[in-house]
Amino acid sequence: QKEVEQNSGPLSVPEGAIASLNCTYSDRGSQSFFWYRQYSGKSPELIMSIYSNGDKEDGRFTAQLNKASQYVSLLIRDSQPSDSATYLCALLKAAGNKLTFGGGTRVLVKP
Amino acid sequence: DVKVTQSSRYLVKRTGEKVFLECVQDMDHENMFWYRQDPGLGLRLIYFSYDVKMKEKGDIPEGYSVSREKKERFSLILESASTNQTSMYLCASRATSGWDTQYFGPGTRLTVL
Numbered sequence: 314q315k316e317v318e319q320n321s322g323p324l325s326v327p328e329g330a331i332a333s334l335n336c337t338y339s340d341r342g343s344q345s346f347f348w349y350r351q352y353s354g355k356s357p358e359l360i361m362s363i364y365s366n367g368d369k370e371d372g373r374f375t376a377q378l379n380k381a382s383q384y385v386s387l388l389i390r391d392s393q394p395s396d397s398a399t400y401l402c403a404l405l406k407a408a409g410n411k412l413t414f415g416g417g418t419r420v421l422v423k424p
Numbered sequence: 425d426v427k428v429t430q431s432s433r434y435l436v437k438r439t440g441e442k443v444f445l446e447c448v449q450d451m452d453h454e455n456m457f458w459y460r461q462d463p464g465l466g467l468r469l470i471y472f473s474y475d476v477k478m479k480e481k482g483d484i485p486e487g488y489s490v491s492r493e494k495k496e497r498f499s500l501i502l503e504s505a506s507t508n509q510t511s512m513y514l515c516a517s518r519a520t521s522g523w524d525t526q527y528f529g530p531g532t533r534l535t536v537l
Contacts (some may be wrong), residue, residue: 317466321464345523347523355530355532356514356528356529356531357467357514357528357529358528359524359526362499362523362524384523401466401467403467409436410472410474410480411469411472411482411483412459412467412523412526414465414466414467414468416464416465417466
């Protein structure tokens, strides 16, 4: 089992709809969780971080964390073609000093 | 504006060559990282450094070494390049204050023939 699992996609979403991305992890002691966006040919950029159970909203993005079920999700509301990218889930394990990344989910927003 | 730069965007080398990848950051960050990214595998950590002359192995250090002689510069060395080291290499840096401060460089696409 991979430490961080993501559906590779592509996740095809009509413009204006909600894109829902999921990430599951195996280390129950993981403390901090991050979502990165990576455009094709570009480097990853941090879009959200979440540290406690529940929802965290930032503009059109909402991160949801459920430590009991060991998953973290990212919702993109009112999806735009510019949201088309690969989204990487990453986590920091308990007492960890490095991030562990999932394989990424490719999102395609169609006009 | 934060900046992490890498010496080359594209590099083509032959099997057995010694390869140097350079990374420079201008944010006075203590921590620097080298990752490789392969399709479907996400980013995997090769080495990281939390201070000058300090280094720690990441998840896949075999076949690589690193050097950090100055705070702003972190070099990745492939002692004898092999075809399975063909990949995208990403450098990152962050402040000790938190992982929210991690920034990536533009990446180096290395092809080993």
